[in-house]
Amino acid sequence: MHELSIALEMLDIAGRAIGGPKPVRSVRAVVGTLSGVCADSLRFCFSEVARQEGFGAAVLEVELRSATAVCRACGGGHVVEDFTEGCPACGSLHRDIKTGYECEVVSITLEDDDDGECSRGEGNSAGEVARDGAE
């Protein structure tokens, strides 16, 4: 199962960020709608694996990020819901996808940590989960 390996990798990232497995309240992740990841399945796998790997009752909070693109013809930015539809401004189908492929751990909240969030900087590639393309 694809989501199982992603959950394992997210916990590996979390473990490295906090210095080994310890009780975690929550892990926040950004998952793009083009990433091919099923958020419900990922949340389920994450909880199961977290308990087994020593992270306690960690909950995965998934922030879904929609697909956005910049039109190559007119430069306009837009949300892409249907890839067969062109740019809403000029109708062009030529575009550069800007968001939607994300699958990243963005922050970790420890169980015994009231306000201490271990945030990862935006664009920090260490938090990015490698996509193996296998569904």
Ligand SMILES: [Zn+2]
């Ligand atoms: Zn356009």
